[in-house]
Amino acid sequence: MDDELAVTGALNPFSPGAGRPPKELVGRTQELDAMRTIILRTAAGYTNRGLIFSGLRGVGKTVLLHRMMQMAKQAGLMTFRLEPSGSYDHDVAALTKDMERSIRRYRRAHFQQRAKDVVERVQSLNIQTPLAGAEITLHAPTPTDSALELEIAVEDLSEILAEEHSGLFLFLDEFQEMDTRLMGTLIGLQHRLGQDMLPFYIIGTGLPNLPGVLTASRSYAERLFEYHEIGGLSDATVARCLQETVEQSGQRFTEEALNRLVLDAQGYPYYLQAYGEAAFNETTSNPIPLDAVLAGEPQALRILDNGLYDSRWQRSTQLGRQYMHAMASLNTDTCDTAAIADALHRKAHDLTSVRKNLIELGLIYAPERGKVAFTIPGMADYIQRTNPADTLPYDAKNGVSH
Ligand SMILES: Nc1ncnc2c1ncn2[C@@H]1O[C@H](COP(=O)(O)OP(=O)(O)OP(=O)(O)O)[C@@H](O)[C@H]1O
Ligand SMILES: [Mg+2]
CATH class of the missing domain: 3.40.50.300 (P-loop containing nucleotide triphosphate hydrolases)
Structure with a gap:
C-alpha cells in the first residue's frame, strides 16, 4: 500500500463490525x-x-x-x-x-x-x-x-x-x-x-x-x-447512507459506484459497511469510481468472513456443521427440518438435539414449526463459497475450535 492509500485507509468512515456505531445510522x-x-x-x-x-x-x-x-x-x-x-x-x-x-x-x-x-x-x-x-x-x-x-x-x-x-x-x-x-x-x-x-x-x-x-x-x-x-434497508436508504458516510470525509461515490455498492449490500447494514469500507480503501480519487468498488469486493468478503461468518461457524460442533452444510445445500432461506434430515440420511428426530444446540448457539432459529433458518444473512452462501471444514477439533468448554 502506498502512503496516500494508507492515509485513506486511516480516515475510512465506514465501520463494519459487531456493535460498531455507524457514522450515519439510517432507516430506523x-x-x-x-x-x-x-x-x-x-x-x-x-x-x-x-x-x-x-x-x-x-x-x-x-x-x-x-x-x-x-x-x-x-x-x-x-x-x-x-x-x-x-x-x-x-x-x-x-x-x-x-x-x-x-x-x-x-x-x-x-x-x-x-x-x-x-x-x-x-x-x-x-x-x-x-x-x-x-x-x-x-x-x-x-x-x-x-x-x-x-x-x-x-x-x-x-x-x-x-x-x-x-x-x-x-x-x-x-x-x-x-x-x-x-x-x-x-x-x-x-x-x-x-x-x-x-x-x-x-x-x-x-x-x-x-x-x-x-x-x-x-x-x-x-x-x-x-x-x-428490525429488517433490511431499502436500496434508496442504503444509497443515502453510503453517500452521506463518505461525504463526512469530503468525498462522493460516482453513480455507477453507488449502484454497484447497493447491489453488493443487498439491504444488509453489515454488508453496506464492509463493501463501503473496502471500496474507500482502494482509491484516492474523488469521486470514488466503480473500479474501486470492484477492486474492493474480495477485501469486503474477507472482512465479512473474518467478522461475521468464520467465528460463528467455529462455535458449532462437528454434527452442527454437518447440519448447517445440509441447510446450505437446500438453497432456500427457510429449510424444512425433514429435508435436512433427508440430506443427511438421518431420521428427523435423531437431529433434534443438534438443532436445539444450534438454536441455543444463536446460529439458526425456527421461523415456524418444522422449519429452520440461519440467523446470519448470507450464511448459506458463505458455506457454499468457502466450504468450511466440518471436522475441526471442537472445544466444547470454550465453544471454540482450534
Ligand atoms: N441503521 C444502520 N445504518 C448504517 N449502518 C448500520 C445500521 N445498523 C447497523 N449498521 C452497521 O451494521 C453492522 C452491524 O450492526 P450491529 O452489530 O448493531 O448488528 P446486530 O443486529 O446487533 O448484530 P448481531 O445480531 O450479530 O449482534 C455494524 O457495522 C453497524 O455499524
Ligand atoms: Mg448485536
Whole structure:
C-alpha cells in the first residue's frame, strides 16, 4: 500500500463490525420514534410498554439499542444495561453493578438534589455507601437474595424517579440469551411496577425467536411490550447512507459506484459497511469510481468472513456443521427440518438435539414449526463459497475450535 492509500485507509468512515456505531445510522426512524414517544410520555408522567426489537444478525440491533440508550440518557432518564451471559448469578451481579454505576453517573451529571434522595432510599434498603452521600456501592448480594435485592432497588428507584417524572430504563442486548429465571423475574417486575404506575421499562433486542421466548417465559409479555422487527434497508436508504458516510470525509461515490455498492449490500447494514469500507480503501480519487468498488469486493468478503461468518461457524460442533452444510445445500432461506434430515440420511428426530444446540448457539432459529433458518444473512452462501471444514477439533468448554 502506498502512503496516500494508507492515509485513506486511516480516515475510512465506514465501520463494519459487531456493535460498531455507524457514522450515519439510517432507516430506523420508526424505531427511534417509538423510543422518543416513551421518553416524552415518561416526562409527562404517563405509563408505557417496553420495547422489543428482533432481527437477524448484523441488521443493526446493538447500534440501535445504544442510540436509544443515549437518547434516554440525554433526556435525563436513568439507564442501565446488560448483555446477558446466560448465568443467573453472573447476570444479577452484573446488573447490580451497572445499576450502581448509573446511580453514580446520574448523580454526577444532573439532578443533584434528586439523587440525594435516591442515595437515602437505596441506603435504607441495605445497599450501603462507603461514605454517606459520596459513592454508592450496591453490595454484591448473596446468591439467594441477590435478585430480591435488585428488585427492591429497582422498585425504590422507580418510585423516586416517578416523582421526578423520570424513569428507570433497562437496556438488554441479546435478551434471548438470558437465564429463564432471571428473564421471568425482570418481566414480572416490569409488569408489577406498571400496575403501580411506576416507570421501569425494559428495552430489549435479540434474534427473531425473542418474542416467542418472552411469551414462553411470561404469557403476559405479549401485552407488556411493543414489538418491532428490525429488517433490511431499502436500496434508496442504503444509497443515502453510503453517500452521506463518505461525504463526512469530503468525498462522493460516482453513480455507477453507488449502484454497484447497493447491489453488493443487498439491504444488509453489515454488508453496506464492509463493501463501503473496502471500496474507500482502494482509491484516492474523488469521486470514488466503480473500479474501486470492484477492486474492493474480495477485501469486503474477507472482512465479512473474518467478522461475521468464520467465528460463528467455529462455535458449532462437528454434527452442527454437518447440519448447517445440509441447510446450505437446500438453497432456500427457510429449510424444512425433514429435508435436512433427508440430506443427511438421518431420521428427523435423531437431529433434534443438534438443532436445539444450534438454536441455543444463536446460529439458526425456527421461523415456524418444522422449519429452520440461519440467523446470519448470507450464511448459506458463505458455506457454499468457502466450504468450511466440518471436522475441526471442537472445544466444547470454550465453544471454540482450534
Ligand atoms: N441503521 C444502520 N445504518 C448504517 N449502518 C448500520 C445500521 N445498523 C447497523 N449498521 C452497521 O451494521 C453492522 C452491524 O450492526 P450491529 O452489530 O448493531 O448488528 P446486530 O443486529 O446487533 O448484530 P448481531 O445480531 O450479530 O449482534 C455494524 O457495522 C453497524 O455499524
Ligand atoms: Mg448485536
